[in-house]
Amino acid sequence: xxxxxxxxxxxxxxxxxxxxxxxxxxxxxxxIFNLEDNSSKGLLSLLNIILIIVPLVSMMxxxxxxxxxxxxxELLVSQPLKRKWIWLSLFTGLACSMGLAFFIGAGIPILLxxxxxxxxxxxxxxxxxxxxxxxxxxxxxxxxxxxxxGIGVTILLWLYFALIFDGLVLFILFQFADYxxxxxxxxxxxxxxxxxGRILILLKLxxxxxxxxxxxxxxxxxxTQAGLVLAFLVLILWIILPxxxxxxxxxxxxx
Amino acid sequence: MIIANNITKRFGKLMALDNVSVKCNKGECIALIGPNxxxxxxxxxxxxxMVVCDSGFITFNGKNILHxxxxxxxxxxxxxxxxxxxxxxxxxxxxxxxxIRGGDEHILDDELVNKFGLDTLLHKRMxxxxxxxxxxxxxxxxFLFNPDMxxxxxxxxxxxxxxxxxxxxxxxAEKKRGKLVLISSHILSExxxxxxxxxxxxxxxVCFHKSIKDLRTDTGEEKLSKAIAHVILKAAH
Numbered sequence: 001x002x003x004x005x006x007x008x009x010x011x012x013x014x015x016x017x018x019x020x021x022x023x024x025x026x027x028x029x030x031x032i033f034n035l036e037d038n039s040s041k042g043l044l045s046l047l048n049i050i051l052i053i054v055p056l057v058s059m060m061x062x063x064x065x066x067x068x069x070x071x072x073x074e075l076l077v078s079q080p081l082k083r084k085w086i087w088l089s090l091f092t093g094l095a096c097s098m099g100l101a102f103f104i105g106a107g108i109p110i111l112l113x114x115x116x117x118x119x120x121x122x123x124x125x126x127x128x129x130x131x132x133x134x135x136x137x138x139x140x141x142x143x144x145x146x147x148x149x150g151i152g153v154t155i156l157l158w159l160y161f162a163l164i165f166d167g168l169v170l171f172i173l174f175q176f177a178d179y180x181x182x183x184x185x186x187x188x189x190x191x192x193x194x195x196x197g198r199i200l201i202l203l204k205l206x207x208x209x210x211x212x213x214x215x216x217x218x219x220x221x222x223x224t225q226a227g228l229v230l231a232f233l234v235l236i237l238w239i240i241l242p243x244x245x246x247x248x249x250x251x252x253x254x255x
Numbered sequence: 256m257i258i259a260n261n262i263t264k265r266f267g268k269l270m271a272l273d274n275v276s277v278k279c280n281k282g283e284c285i286a287l288i289g290p291n292x293x294x295x296x297x298x299x300x301x302x303x304x305m306v307v308c309d310s311g312f313i314t315f316n317g318k319n320i321l322h323x324x325x326x327x328x329x330x331x332x333x334x335x336x337x338x339x340x341x342x343x344x345x346x347x348x349x350x351x352x353x354x355i356r357g358g359d360e361h362i363l364d365d366e367l368v369n370k371f372g373l374d375t376l377l378h379k380r381m382x383x384x385x386x387x388x389x390x391x392x393x394x395x396x397x398f399l400f401n402p403d404m405x406x407x408x409x410x411x412x413x414x415x416x417x418x419x420x421x422x423x424x425x426x427x428a429e430k431k432r433g434k435l436v437l438i439s440s441h442i443l444s445e446x447x448x449x450x451x452x453x454x455x456x457x458x459x460x461v462c463f464h465k466s467i468k469d470l471r472t473d474t475g476e477e478k479l480s481k482a483i484a485h486v487i488l489k490a491a492h
Contacts, residue, residue: 003354011340071338078303079355080328254266254306 001085004076008093011072012065018101021057025105033113040205043114043122047201050106050126051194055133056158058098062137063154065094067147074255087250091138091243098130118204125197125235132193132238133158139242142249165192182217189218190231193238200231256281256404256435261311262301264294264459271297272308273459279437279452281403284430286446287439288483289456295439296335298456299408302437303332328356331402335409337393339381345392346377349399356400367395370421386413394422404435411445423449443480455483462490 012018029046036042069090076086106126110119137154144150169188173181189195203222221227257279264272272294279285287295300306302313304320304327312319315326339348353363368374371391384392390413397405405426411419426449430436440446453470455462463486467479476482 007351011342014342069340072340074305074334074338075340076355077305078327078332078334079352080325081355082324252307255300 001089004081004086004089005093005096008069008090009097011069012093012097015065017061018097021061022101022105025053025102026109029106029109033109039114040116040118043110043118043201044205044207046106046110047122047198050122051129051198052162054102054106054126054129055161055194058130058133059137059154059158060151061098062094062134063141063151066090066138066141067150077255083251084247087138087142087247088243091135091246094134094138095131098134099127102126102130118201121204122201124232125200128232128235128239129193129197132235132242135239135242135246139246139249142246142253161192161194165195169195186217186221190234193235196231196235200228257302257313257315259298259302259311259313262298262308262313263310264297264301264306264308270459272301275311275456275459275461277454277461277464279435281435282430282433283452284426284436284438284450285452285454286450286479287437287454287456288441288443288446289462293456294459295456296408297459299332299406299437299439302406303327303330328400329403331397331400331405333390333393333397333405333407333410335412337389339389339392341382342380344378344380345373345384348381348392349373349377349396352396352399362401364398364401365395367391367398367421367425370425371395371418387415387418390414391418398425398429402434405429405437407436407438409440410438411440411442419445443483444478447479450479453479453483455486462486 028049032045032049033039033042036045073086073090077083103123107123110123113119136157140153140157141150144153169185173185189199199218199222203219222231257277259275259277262272262275263270275294275298277298287298289295297306301308302315302320304324307321312321314320315323315329318326320326343351349368365374371394373388373391373395376388379388381389381392390410394407394410394414397407407426410422410426414422423445426436426438430449430451436449438446438450450467452464452466454464465473470479470482470486471477474482474485476485
């Protein structure tokens, strides 16, 4: 398995896109930290960019990469290798590369300018989000055979997680404004890793007062040690579940 | 060595394999022939576990291949169309395969690599290769690890006469060393001096599986192409 991961990582690092993505993140985070005199304000600006860009790039890159390595997968499957390990190696390779790109591009500036608990929280959620969206993209890619369709599905999924989900939540909140939905919102936020990441960082930034009463409920829940652990467990579940389903799918796939 | 039992595979409405049962033993050279779309490649892919069959099972050396993967280290496979990572060079592909398959336990057999002159092309990227050179890479990889069984899917399609002669010699040599060779091909004339058994498939079914001797005495024809034509015509009447 280690050998396949090695070949996947070498192949990805040879790809110019991942280098461009790293540089892009690096330029954005450095310029934001240099523009704002207060680095914790810079962190807030960086948050919104990271929550949009990281999932998009992780997902698109992984989906396209999986489709483009169809030949490689076909070659490997006819060799004495376990299918499960082939797929997990591909996942590990992609997750490591995307995580590394995020760490170099955004993680190092964060550590340089804002090595506070908030900064570490941002680093952790960014890394987790990178891996989560690699895992979701791989699930989408294994379920659709056609490349154009598969990439279309990943774009739609990204739209859903980044925009549509929030719209739906707002819609529900307004429609049922007469009911006490604040506690339910904690559960709903677990359905979207981007939202969960945003809440975790905002709570650390202490701007939760801006979110009104819901913010207070979030603070009560995620502010505690147990809530924090639970939130990270949910994020890890967002990695494991898609990977597990896609491994099972790939095991039965005809190549 | 390989026993396939009532293999059935559907692709949507298409019945690619319909109750296929075949038994192949060591030291045989078996020709898998049939019209286009008769399920030859699907059958080969089933043996390799690249296609998972809907029902039935395949055993390799007495073990079910369904949840096994180690058996593939005993098989050398040459696909119909060799597809390789496009931006790797021939040398890198060869090195990667040696690395993945663990060269220690096998004695590497790079006779074909040298005969085809691939050792002078090692720096060429896969995407720049012609169809024939790709076939040479596929063939070299199939024989490289000295496997007990060789599966060759249309091996000579796209090869120049000189190279296909080299490949044929190699196949005969390996057969003499007691290996099982499974060849699917449309060019019957070149199979004449290679094969010992014939499997004829049509529309996903095995029409017959006979040794070439039986086929010759049954039909009274010496040439394989004529013997097959004879059988098909007889079946049509």
